[in-house]
Amino acid sequence: MASYGVAEAKNNFTHLLDRVEAGESITITRHGKPIAELKAMTPIRPKLTLEERQAKWAEFMARPIEVPPEGWSGVEVVRRMRDGDL
Template identity: 65%
Template sequence: MASYGVAEAKNNFTHLLDRVEAGESITITRHGKPVAELKAAARERPVLSIEERGAAMDRLRAVAESQPRIDISAVDLIRQMRDEGF
């Protein structure tokens, strides 16, 4: 992690932001002691429209329906897995 004094960080702020945007974290120091850290902001997830959400649910449903069915309850399946040492 790179470290810059306050004055140097102030003079190179745009360059430091470019580095942070590229994924680097940068520590800002005052009199040699860390006082702040620059790091990239968390990226927001895209907001899906109702139609996009419906399409995603349809794809998920299709995948689930394509899986083979088993004729055992969840409780019995867990007991079987436990007894067989899974």
């Protein structure tokens, strides 16, 4: 892992970012003590493809809407949902 002082890192920031993008980790030091680390971020990818998300949405929308009987309080509805009675 490469190590650069603050001033040197500031002067070579674009170059350091290129190295980080290539997979290298770089430590930034102040007075010889490490204060920061530059490393590439893990790419954020959706866990589901577009087609999978669309299928799940269609499945969700196809479910019937369950309306609780008239006269139930909100507490009663939540309790029955929690207990699996609804």
